[in-house]
Amino acid sequence: MALSLISTGGTLMLGNIPYYVPATPFTTISTSGFGRLQSVNGLAPVTVISITAANNSIGHLSSIIGDFAADDVWNTGFLDGLLVQRPAGAYRLNYSPGSITLSGSNQSSTIISIRANSSSTIPNGPYFLSANGALYQPLRLYSDFAGAFTQALISSSSEGSYSALPAALPGIESPTLGVPSRLYYTRTASKPLAGVRLGIKDIYDITGVKTSNGNRAFYGFYPPTTANSVPVQRLIDAGAIIIGKMKTSQFANGERATADWVDYHSPFNPRGDGYQDPSSSSSGPGAAAGSYPWLDLTLGSDTGGSIRGPSQVQGLFGNRPTHGLVELTGTMPLAPELDTAGFLCRDPTIWKAAGIALYADLPFYTDYPTAIQTINFPTSATTSASNLTLSFLSRLQAFLNAENPTPLNLTSAWAASKPASAPPTLNALLNLTYPILISKQQTRLVRDPFFAAYAAVYDGRKPFVDPSPLVRWAFGDTQPESALAEAQANKTVFMDWFNANILVNDSRTCSQSLLLYASTPSPQYRNLYEGPPTVPFGFSTGRISVFAEVPDVVVPIGQAGYQSNITEHAEVLPVTVDILAARGCDGMNKRSQLSILLNQELLNPVRLQQLFNLIEDLAAAGIVSTTQTGRTIAGGEILLKRGMIGL
Numbered sequence: 001m002a003l004s005l006i007s008t009g010g011t012l013m014l015g016n017i018p019y020y021v022p023a024t025p026f027t028t029i030s031t032s033g034f035g036r037l038q039s040v041n042g043l044a045p046v047t048v049i050s051i052t053a054a055n056n057s058i059g060h061l062s063s064i065i066g067d068f069a070a071d072d073v074w075n076t077g078f079l080d081g082l083l084v085q086r087p088a089g090a091y092r093l094n095y096s097p098g099s100i101t102l103s104g105s106n107q108s109s110t111i112i113s114i115r116a117n118s119s120s121t122i123p124n125g126p127y128f129l130s131a132n133g134a135l136y137q138p139l140r141l142y143s144d145f146a147g148a149f150t151q152a153l154i155s156s157s158s159e160g161s162y163s164a165l166p167a168a169l170p171g172i173e174s175p176t177l178g179v180p181s182r183l184y185y186t187r188t189a190s191k192p193l194a195g196v197r198l199g200i201k202d203i204y205d206i207t208g209v210k211t212s213n214g215n216r217a218f219y220g221f222y223p224p225t226t227a228n229s230v231p232v233q234r235l236i237d238a239g240a241i242i243i244g245k246m247k248t249s250q251f252a253n254g255e256r257a258t259a260d261w262v263d264y265h266s267p268f269n270p271r272g273d274g275y276q277d278p279s280s281s282s283s284g285p286g287a288a289a290g291s292y293p294w295l296d297l298t299l300g301s302d303t304g305g306s307i308r309g310p311s312q313v314q315g316l317f318g319n320r321p322t323h324g325l326v327e328l329t330g331t332m333p334l335a336p337e338l339d340t341a342g343f344l345c346r347d348p349t350i351w352k353a354a355g356i357a358l359y360a361d362l363p364f365y366t367d368y369p370t371a372i373q374t375i376n377f378p379t380s381a382t383t384s385a386s387n388l389t390l391s392f393l394s395r396l397q398a399f400l401n402a403e404n405p406t407p408l409n410l411t412s413a414w415a416a417s418k419p420a421s422a423p424p425t426l427n428a429l430l431n432l433t434y435p436i437l438i439s440k441q442q443t444r445l446v447r448d449p450f451f452a453a454y455a456a457v458y459d460g461r462k463p464f465v466d467p468s469p470l471v472r473w474a475f476g477d478t479q480p481e482s483a484l485a486e487a488q489a490n491k492t493v494f495m496d497w498f499n500a501n502i503l504v505n506d507s508r509t510c511s512q513s514l515l516l517y518a519s520t521p522s523p524q525y526r527n528l529y530e531g532p533p534t535v536p537f538g539f540s541t542g543r544i545s546v547f548a549e550v551p552d553v554v555v556p557i558g559q560a561g562y563q564s565n566i567t568e569h570a571e572v573l574p575v576t577v578d579i580l581a582a583r584g585c586d587g588m589n590k591r592s593q594l595s596i597l598l599n600q601e602l603l604n605p606v607r608l609q610q611l612f613n614l615i616e617d618l619a620a621a622g623i624v625s626t627t628q629t630g631r632t633i634a635g636g637e638i639l640l641k642r643g644m645i646g647l
Contacts, residue, residue, distance in 0.1 A: 008166040011141065014045055015077040018141040020167040020178045022154070025134035027122060029083075033112035034131045037081045043128040043136070046081035046112075047074070050124055064124070071125070072294055073140040073181035078126040079109045085122055086115050125183030139178030140294070143171045145640070148267040148288035150202045150212055152177045152244040160228075161208035162242060173265065177243055179294050185239065192353045194239030199298040201285050202245040203252055204229040204341075205330040213332045213446075214250035214281075216263045217463030221454055229330025231299060231341045231358055238357035246284030246298060250466040251446060252306060252334045253438075255280050257526035260533055262466045266526065270631060271314055272573050273566040274639040277524040279309035285344045286310025286318075291638060293629045297354055298344045303334040304434055305542045307342045308578065311554040312519040315574025315633035317351045317615065318344045322584050323549035325359040333445045335437040337488060338546055346627045348615045355586070355612055362587035368614060369506070369581075371513035372397060372405040375541050378518070385560040388575045389518045392557045395623045396516075408502070408515065410544075417501050422493055429490050430539040430547065432479075436487040438536075439476025447473055468533040475535045491547050498548040503582040511582035517541045521560050521573035544580065551586040553579050555615060556627050559634070567639070572632050579614075587613055 007023040021043065037044035049064050061082065068074045114122075128136045139154070152165035152175050169176045185195025202212050205225040212219035228236065236242065247267050249255035257266035257277045267287035269278040278287045282300030287310070289298050300307040302320035311318025319342040326341050333339055341358065345351040377393065378386035393405060414426050423429045447469075454463045465473075499505075506512045545552035559572040618624045628635040 010041075011167050012040065012043070015075045017075055017077075018169060019128075019138040020141055020165065021128050021136050021138050025130075026127070026137045027135050029114050029122075029129075029133045029135055031083070031112055031114060031129075031133055033081070033110065034129060034133075036110045036112075037129070039131075042130050044081055044130075045078045046083050046127050046129045046135075047078045048083045048085055048122050048124055048127055048135075050085045050087075050121055052087060068125070068183060071181050071183050073138070073179065074126040074183060076107065079107055081129065082109045082111045083114050083122075083127070083129070084111055086113060087121075123184040125181040137180060137184065139165075139167075139180055141167055141169055142177045142179065142292065142294055143169045144175045144177055144288075145171065145638075146268045146270060146287045146291040147173060147247070147265055148284040148291065149175045149177060149199065149244045149246050150264070150284070151175060151209070153206065153209060153242055154178060155242070156208060162206050163208055165244075175244070177294075179243060180241060185241075187239070187353075191239030193235060193297075193357055196240045196350060196354070197243050197294065197296045198235060198240040199243055199246045199285060199288050199295055200232060201248050201282055201298070201300045203248055203301060203332040204232050204299065206232055206242065206245065209245065211332070212245075213252070214248045214264060215463070215465065217454065217465075218450060221450075221457075221463070225330070227330060230327045231331065234326070234358050235299065235354070238354075240297070240354075240357070243295060246282075246288060249280035249283055249468070251442065251469045252281040252301060252303065252332065253442075253466075253469045253472055254304070254306075254536065255466065255468045255533070256530065257283075258529055260466060260468050263464065269314055269526075270629065270638045271633070272523070272562070272571040272631065273564040273569075274631070275526050275566045276313060276573070277526050279313045279524075281306040282310050282344060286314045286316060289316050289344045289346060289629075290314035291629055296345070296347070296350055300342060300344050301331065301334075302340050302342055303338045303438065304536065304546055307344060308542065308552060308554050311344050311556075312576045312578075313521075313524070313574065314344075315556040315559065315576065315627050316344045316346060316554065317348050317556065317612075317627075318342065318554040319351070319355070319586070319612065320545050320552045321355075321359060321586050322551050325586065333441060335441040336445075337437055337441070337491065338434075346629070348612065348619045348624065348626065352612045352616050359586060362584070363510070364587075365506075365508060365510045367509050368400050369509045369511050369513050370400055370402045372400070372402050373408040373502070373513050373515045374405050375408050375410065375515065375517040377405075377407065377516065383560065385518075385520050385575045388558040388560065389520075389577060392555075392577055392623070393516065396618070399618065399621055399623060400514075405516075410502075410541075413502065414497070418497060419493060422497075426494070426539050430494060430543070431537055432483070433487045433490045433494075433539075433547065434543060435472065435475055435535045435537055436479055436483050437491070439472045440479065440484040440487070442469075443473050443476050471533045472535060494547045495549055498544070499550070499583055503548070503550055503580060505582045505584070510585035510587075515544075515580040517578050517580075519554075519576045519578065521562070521575055523562055523564070523573070525566070527566075542578075548583070550580055550583045553612060553615065555579060555618075555624055556633055557624060559632055574627075574633050 156163040285298030285300040381387035627633040630636040
């Protein structure tokens, strides 16, 4: 029998920074200069720099290298060799290959001239070069100290397939993630997310990778998937770089961080004292986006609040889109009538670009709404959180040139204009709607086929399932089959009423008004034991977008203090506001910006659907801002991470 011996790449340190070098080179070049470079195990660190006939001076090289310093993968160790890439065609360099010291550098660099291929060039950035001319793009390694990922991934040699990253750093229950240099990528109209580092909630299928849905038995039972889910494929097509799969509470049901998470440990929310609940079910995407500056974007899902909750407690931009904007084939369902795919992100510009890639065919409108409604907003600035909330409302009003905001009492509005045959209160209409939809649909679509397949293989045995899904599924089992149709009908009654009376579409502004509600921060300690999980009965402000199918976006506006019983110090937690618009108004896009974007050649006309354009405009006006990773949304070292390798 022939011996099968396959290299999976290797790890090394350069300048005290860990790297993974893949087994397959990016390309192979012709060069005779390897002997002049410092190397270890046949690999030498080098930097590729492209030049032109007009810009090939030593000063130009120094200027380019100065820009590289902002990249987290590149470091000065890659200056040992400079592969100066000349365009196809003959012309002379303004300097001779050899050893030089660039301006601002304290080390000498060996210059090696290479010529670009006539059809393609090697991207600028850090590489490792072998003696035979193989050029490898390394991944910088980071530790998942927040426990946000289920597994790290790399694109495998098979076209379109992914596999586990075969590298590890020291750490307790901390997967090691690898990220490529951002210098390799240039965003274009066809690739608006080129080089954007993306984490995927582990309910979305990725080719070649198992999907766990947060359940160990499910992960172990089913083989790797053979196709990407629709949302994942759209993001890959737009140029996003998948870094890994991320933890979800089990089967995307809501779970608290202490007793509810049994199969896997809940991720750690970095904010405040570091022991606040990360919310769920997009727990991994939220914790990672709040913890890691090397991660740009995370893909979550929202059925009843699973993106908005983690975004609120970790101070992130997050969105539940208009229901049905993107097909969810290849995504585990909770309730198809309610399931949506959306993002958690620190930067509203990246957030918008991701929306352009994921959602399609959003229309343009000439203006923003000039009417604002609020639900349960403070009436006076009695706390730091209420002061932030009212200040944001005032600035938004001025930005929109809006009328005075109108407080909305949804209970009174329903009583005044509800359909004649509808129940007298919203709670009477909707108290059972959410739990029936999620329990009846998920038992039918996920539990029953999983249990049947598992039992067929394991002599009738059942797999383990966490308490929270079991409680919800058991409730669904007590309801008659007719309950599902009744719940769907009740949802439709509310949706039709709400969209006709509260957030109404408009031909000029898309939505006649915006509806705002605030989230006041309060400690939710993960070390507190509460009661067992319960069925999620009732109607709340957070369920408006769920039942009405309207977009609901989380906007971080600041932070407010609390006294931690963990650190026994004053800490801060994020303050956020949710903004809702009429159905289909996710873009809130102003037509006047169309010509600007086309002139900049950032997007082509077919893809010009600037999701969350309003939020980006608010950022440009200084009303909201990009949040940072760390203990606060303004940054700060996360407790417990000091001294870890790969940070």
